[in-house]
Amino acid sequence: MPDRAFIATRKGLFELAAKGGEWAVVDKHFYGEPVSMVLNDARDGATYAALNLGHFGCKLQRRDAGGEWQEVAVPVYPPKPEDSTDKTEWTLRQIWSLETGGPDQPGVLWAGTLPGGLFRSNDRGDSWQLVDSLWNVENRSQWFGGGYDYPGIHSICVDPRNSNAVLVGVSCAGAWLTEDGGATWSLRAKGMRANYMPPDLAEQEDAQDPHRIVRCQDEPDVLWCQHHCGIWHSTDNGRNWAEVKTAPLSSFGFAVAVHPRDGNTAWFVPGVADQQRVPVDAALAVTRTNDGGASFAVLRGGLPQEHCYDLVYRHGLVVADDGKTLLMASTTGGVWLSANGGDYWQTISLNLPPVYAVRFA
Template structure:
């Protein structure tokens, strides 16, 4: 099992590790970039590097890398090419889309057979690829230049953004990305060509005749089962969707215990039928139901859900969870999630019970087992 958890927050990157007899308890073991806004962090299991994306506000977005020697260094930040005068892409207010990295919102490694390959999703919607472990980045023009990108729009932000990247464990050339709001896009050739594949999703926030359009969907988070990669789950803006067809066709899960609304989802790496969600009321009331922090779990592909709250606050709790706020370890036994209010909880038994690591962290953006 993974013994280190990276927690990216509004005010720094926290490492969480077990301590005590048998490692029964967890605590903060290290803080990096204290006071800086860390939008995302990721460990590369192929070479031991850790990456952290910082948003300095005034000074822009910067990518940092920590190699196996433990020293952090600023590496290259994904940077957009010069915006041509002929560009006509505009946001929802008619202003030109800025060709500049506004936020790093997704970061994943390529396959085990692709050393050095990294994928990075950004606002305003550009996907970047590195072939040298973050020393350089290149905008994936084959996706950026697709005319359908002009249909994308922001979800929870002024600009559209790529928040999820799933690299197929069977063939790393096949990559799917989740976009708010632009649906699910897939390449089968390592990024040479892309297709919009999110058919079956339903955008309740659009006029009826446009609700089925795959290019305007708002998947909040997209995850893929490692051992059953044809199964993907999406926590969507107005519900939960499941794909049995490799992400190309989606089915709506209409009942999921207390609510189908939320942002975060994790899938068991060895059991495609098991997934976890952190529900909230709905998009009009982004709070927890009845003031209780709960995780919902399905073990049968979404036919039914359990509501898990053992060890979690069960009264006057106001702790919503962002889309990258929950993660499961590589065996599917440990779970961890962090909240916008600085709570962090860990489960050693697939969510049956939880221990609180902290109630005082900065707002948590990303929880990731290292």
């Protein structure tokens, strides 16, 4: 069972620790400043925090194990060519996702950003390189924002069998896979459907809005996707996606987590719909499947069941390596932890700032 976690919020990074079976906030970092993403690197113990400081731009901080925070480099877009017809501004707006490279790639980090660029660092964030091959794919200029004015990369799934194989999720442009470290890319959104598109374009792969994509660590061909228009599941590394139509309450939501060893087990946090981003019946619930989506359990133990309007963002739900400890946090500042796979939730806080991301360390 983990004993430490981080919560990235609109007003700082909060550190949690377990003491005697109970979890509580034990420290605050970047107090009052928006922290869009946090990452703990199990390879060397370093922690990274991405800040979005508005007028002062995006910043990235790194803290080595036992050390102090220090500012490192941020991804920088190249100048847009003068003759470019691309309507997207080539300027970093937000670091939306951070992931480590494989265990055989010490120092390698991946960053997904708004406006839709993927960056790689080979030196623990001291420098970054835009992955030109994805930025220059055909029709990238037709990518569009899902909730933001710009497209963005929110999901980065490194294959544990091959560190050069990485799948990314883009809102809105579907899922893309490289198997050669980013030299080439292929679309991996076959089977998804976008109801917001005209009927003849609804299955267009690069028009999909996957809210979040996660990979099972020990069964890496298994991927789960909480999509804008439902839940999708792949058992062949994204070559084909099948819609899961058995989800109770609602199939709309943003967050998904998958068991690290059992690809048939995944958790979701349903909301009413795109137009009503609140829990069904104003009662917070988590849904869990243990059989690959054939059936679901509705988990409510310890969660507020009256006058609850919490929304859980894409990165607001995570499962630990033990496969049973989950952390969940909402845009209303609610934070809950479950030590038994979601059957019961301990309330850690109900009044933190709006939460963008949670991570175990």
